[in-house]
Amino acid sequence: MTAQPEHHHEGGSAVFDPPMGTLRELRAALATWGFPGDRDRFEAELDAADLDDLTRVREITQAYRHRVLLRLDPAAAAAHPQGAARNCNRVVA
Numbered sequence: 001m002t003a004q005p006e007h008h009h010e011g012g013s014a015v016f017d018p019p020m021g022t023l024r025e026l027r028a029a030l031a032t033w034g035f036p037g038d039r040d041r042f043e044a045e046l047d048a049a050d051l052d053d054l055t056r057v058r059e060i061t062q063a064y065r066h067r068v069l070l071r072l073d074p075a076a077a078a079a080h081p082q083g084a085a086r087n088c089n090r091v092v093a
Contacts, residue, residue: 016072020065029068038067 018029023046030039042064049056070076 018068018072020068023061026061026065026068030064033068033071034064035067035071038064 018033019025020029027039027042030042034042042060045060046057049060051057
């Protein structure tokens with residue numbers, strides 16, 4: 001298992017950073033901390049991706065990891081109480 005770095009917000013204190021180094025861990029994080037519907041959208045995008053296109057697979061996983069981190073970051077939530085979810089509803093292909 002790969003250790004994940006902690007992220008910090010303006011106050012300097014660490015924000016909880018769930019393990020997301022594998023697809024299994026990312027799926028669990030999306031199910032627990034993701035925005036509503038994230039897990040299903042992640043699965044649909046991953047299912048549609050060509051596994052030989054590793055760049056695309058990486059883009060999808062990075063986008064959804066970022067969504068979990070946004071959801072858990074108090075500074076992001078304060079800055080965008082509803083906008084964070086609205087602005088992250090789609091992963092750009």
